[in-house]
Amino acid sequence: MKGWFDAFRSDGGPTLYSFSNRTAVTGDVAVIAWLAVFATLYVAFLIVFPGIRRERFTTFWSVTLSLFVGATISISLCGSAWHVASAPIRGTYRAFSKEKVSATLGAYVGLDHVNITLRGNATHDIDFNERFSWIDSRQMGDSFREALVRGLPYPVLTVAEHFATGQDGLAWGGQYRAAGYFAAVALRTSFAAWLLMNLMLVVVPRYGALLMTACGFLLLATACGYFGMLPDAPLLVRVDGAALRFSFGWCYWLVLAAGAVCLLVGVVTTTLEIVKPHSFLTILEVNYDTPYDRHVIIEDSRGRKDQRKRTTTLEEPHALGLGSRILRRLSSKQRDEKAAAPSNFELAGGPWKYPDSAPRPILRYGDGVQAPMW
Incomplete structure (x- = not known):
């Protein structure tokens, strides 16, 4: 079997491993x-x-x-x-x-x-x-x-x-x-x-x-x-x-x-x-351009925030003058009094109707025929 197991050997000796790393x-x-x-x-x-x-x-x-x-x-x-x-x-x-x-x-x-x-x-x-x-x-x-x-x-x-x-x-x-x-x-x-x-x-x-x-x-x-x-x-x-x-x-x-x-x-x-x-x-963002999109939600929240800010600015008392605040206070009191006081027509006992959702009363005749009152 000479030639099969004598690679890297000289004179029948073992294979040479003189260094741990022989390559650069x-x-x-x-x-x-x-x-x-x-x-x-x-x-x-x-x-x-x-x-x-x-x-x-x-x-x-x-x-x-x-x-x-x-x-x-x-x-x-x-x-x-x-x-x-x-x-x-x-x-x-x-x-x-x-x-x-x-x-x-x-x-x-x-x-x-x-x-x-x-x-x-x-x-x-x-x-x-x-x-x-x-x-x-x-x-x-x-x-x-x-x-x-x-x-x-x-x-x-x-x-x-x-x-x-x-x-x-x-x-x-x-x-x-x-x-x-x-x-x-x-x-x-x-x-x-x-x-x-x-x-x-x-x-x-x-x-x-x-x-x-x-x-x-x-x-x-x-x-x-x-x-x-x-x-x-x-x-x-x-x-x-x-x-x-x-x-x-x-x-x-x-x-x-x-x-x-x-x-x-x-x-x-x-x-x-x-x-x-x-x-x-x-x-x-898989739901782009839908009501569940992040951009739509952000823009909607910004719009609501701006609207709330404008409303708050209009309602702030310090944003109005002294005369405007007095007139606004008087007008609000007049509106409250009108809303609380009953009208002359109501005091006189004006016509009254049942609401649409309320059941109407039924008039019963002697022969068993039933008909609404109005």
Whole structure:
């Protein structure tokens, strides 16, 4: 049976499992998971969209915008592309070594971590992707010391050393940690506003528009706050003659774009609702344009309220002058006296009739014939 059970074996020995992970990281698992979740929801919406008969345009764009904003917030919280840098280098692979390697060195800063990559060219089989987290204030320094013990490549250690929070006179790590902490708190707050926005868009659209405006404002505040809390002296990492110059990545621009679109749509929707009330319907209004419709009830209540207010204004004594109030009091007394006093015709015993509903008296004759009296 030679050839069936000797794969990956040499000289009849067992299969080689020298490392727990022999393949390079090709994607962020958390980012891919969130993308799969929101993509599944959007595909499901597109499947049921042809069955929507009313408000198709409004429904399509509101759902699209909502899922786009939710995906942006979720991906940006765990993404590694807020501040990025990449450059080709030709330098030493190990410290105190004369051997030169050609590779591409990259640094990708997230809100609570930094990913450092080192990928060799065709002649060098090098592919590193190391993550250093700073959730705790001491975690970055501990991770850097562990990397020294593990013997990671010299370019990776050089970049990681610049992010060691508050150690060896390098303050970039602490400033990146503060900026990431602020951005994470603002994004979680905007996520809560996004959830309430989805609820109110279904129930009360005008409140949903206000929450959409608030969500867009929070996203823009996140981008502006992260920009303002970055180090005043830009981080510049030099490795064997090459320089890593950092710039904003796609996570930052995605949050900025989502905030601008959300704020713009929220302001426009709120303005239209103020200028022309009840312009936007909800999916719960199944009895539209009937006596049980919310808009009809609101308009009816407003009309009754205005009528009651006008009546109250006319009846208020302070709205009339002194002479008008005296004449009104005298006329009301005269009307009461006339209504209470009986007329001369009634005192003289005028004709009286039974009401229509009262039974008429019956006159009985001797032969059994009955006839009414009148």
